[in-house]
Amino acid sequence: MEKHNISSTEELESDESESSLTKVVILGAGFGGLMTARALAGFKRSLTGGVDLSITLVDKNDYQLFTPEMYEIASASSAIDGTQQLKEAICVDVVDSLKSHDVNFLQRSVTGVDPKLQQVKTDEGNIAYDYLVIALGSEAFYFGIPGMEEYSVPMKTFDDALLIRSRVHELMTRKPEAHLIVCGGGPAGVELAAELRKACTDKVAGICPAITIVEGQDRILPMFSEEVSVSATKRLEGDLGIKLKTGFFIGEAKSDRVISKDGEEIVGDIIVWTGGVTAVSVLQQMQLELTKRKQIANRPTMQSQQYDNIFVMGDAAETKDSTGALSAMTAHEAVHQAPLVAKNIVALLSGVQLEEYKIKEEGYVITMGGKKGLVVLPSGRVISGYPGWFLRKFVDFRHFRSVLPLTEALSIWYRGARLMTKNDKPNR
Structure with missing residues (x-):
């Protein structure tokens, strides 16, 4: 056996x-x-x-999906040909992870x-x-919003990310002035919107799709301090031109729009759901x-x-x-x-006493499109810009190293970094 x-x-x-x-x-x-x-x-x-x-x-599945990098798959460049390349950049082979461990695996x-x-x-x-x-x-959890599960694309699985990518590429081919609606202003929605903006923007050709983040609370990233929200807003609205629609509680979704509980409508070509799990x-x-x-x-x-x-x-x-x-x-x-x-x-x-779990605060890293990021330290201090992006890549490698031998961890990390830099355009 x-x-x-x-x-x-x-x-x-x-x-x-x-x-x-x-x-x-x-x-x-x-x-x-x-x-x-x-x-x-x-x-x-x-x-x-x-x-x-x-x-x-x-x-x-016979792989572990590295979910923090899902937005990179959803926004991956059309120059990256083949699903396998994308999978190898974000998925850890379970059998490889268990090679030196006495563990059986059943798919x-x-x-x-x-x-x-x-x-x-x-x-x-x-x-x-x-x-x-x-x-x-x-x-994905849709809070019982009529039409949301039917008309939106969630971002929870590898196939979800591939579907978002294919729909965006197809849409940009026939309708460059498209409008993308991202429902949910938490880390997943912010990272996806920022990276999609960078990936879809072609400054030379003048192609620049509109992106709107819809959030029910009065600011994006409401689980963090106001300083984090302000810094993220500056990057998204000021640098990337992403529209933020806060205080917008979605009451219904249709094939081409989301409607607030007050009756306000936002029309779009693709609706992505990152609003809850x-x-x-x-x-x-x-x-x-x-x-x-x-x-x-x-x-x-x-x-x-x-x-x-x-x-x-x-x-x-x-x-x-x-x-x-x-x-x-x-x-x-x-x-x-x-x-x-x-x-x-x-x-x-x-037959010895069990230990109890204690929540450990280690901070949080949010990517903000291209080689930009926000680091929220346990002390509450915020670091933004390139250092934030660099720290995120270090955190990514630390995870791969925790489940793979050093050479294999370096390999998957490098494949991901090399492929995903194709998403980053130098115009911003």
């Missing part, structure tokens, strides 16, 4: 049933799931009393969980577990208690409220840390939760 890529669920179950291994199954190979699998494999040596683990990672779609029978349901059979980690991430809907098929936000209720130890042997992390969990603060639905939080989840599984097996 191949250790890192098992082709048969039955083969896995048969092999493990003949052993005394404690079965740990991790659902989701995103930021939290993949790092938990790697960390848990590293902790195996510390187990005593004859306990040994079988670790299985399950995901419908399956999860359809549910039976906590009483301790089984994961997939599209190709059930998988038994002793301990379960749920790290399945999130999906929610935990994946498959959580509703897991017989676990969900919160109002459709997440699984967690304890500060990262265990579910109902079962000691089920751990939930990242966007799938509503986690409050030891101070009562609510964990945000960000990749940053999932990355920090991963080693604790692995450590607490080992602690549970070893």
Whole structure:
């Protein structure tokens, strides 16, 4: 049996049933799931009393999508020919990440969980577990806005980013004066709008599509300080000519426009949705208690409220840390939760006290089109311009290095940097 890529669920179950291994199954190979699998494999040596683990990672894709760079795919130059090139610049091969770790990988779609029978349901059979980690991430959430899901393009998957790219390229070919509407003035919407503006602008030919960011709050990036919003507004409106429509609560979307709750309309050719996410809907098929936000209720130890042997992390969990603060639905939080989840599984097996999660502030980096960026330090200080962009690229490499050997991390980082600089035009 191949250790890192098992082709048969039955083969896995048969092999493990003949052993005394404690079965740990991790659902989701995103930021939290993949790092938990790697960390848990590293902790195996510390187990005593004859306990040994079988670790299985399950995901419908054989790659981890580096979501912070999704906007680069959506705005990728038409000079970049081929989907594979784009994929290799933003996706981590799961099998490559697990090469030096004793972790099985199953490419399956999860359809549910039976906590009483301790089984994961997939599209190709059930998988038994002793301990379960749920790290399945999130999906687009439209707040019940009529027409939004039907007429907009979300930006949550690799295919979403490719669809935005193809629609923009097709539209610019036949209608250079096109209008793009980005719904949501958070980091994802700001980064996408800024990079699309840079990628679509051809100053020599006079082609410059209009872009409008629509935000319900009274300023963009409302989750940050006013200083951050002011700096971002200056870059977007002043340097890039992007229109910001704040205080605009969308009441309806149609094929060619968004309409506010007050009846105001903004007409556009493409509508992109970055306005919200929610935990994946498959959580509703897991017989676990969900919160109002459709997440699984967690304890500060990262265990579910109902079962000691089920751990939930990242966007799938509503986690409050030891101070009562609510964990945000960000990749940053999932990355920090991963080693604790692995450590607490080992602690549970070893009969020692579990640790509680503490939210760690490390700042935030937002790209602003081209080689410009905004860095929000934990102290609240804001750094803008080229240093912000450079720091973002360093943060990107740090992630790749955390899940890949050095040479492979450098390779994927370099491929991404080399390909994506084709998006950056020298006219601004």
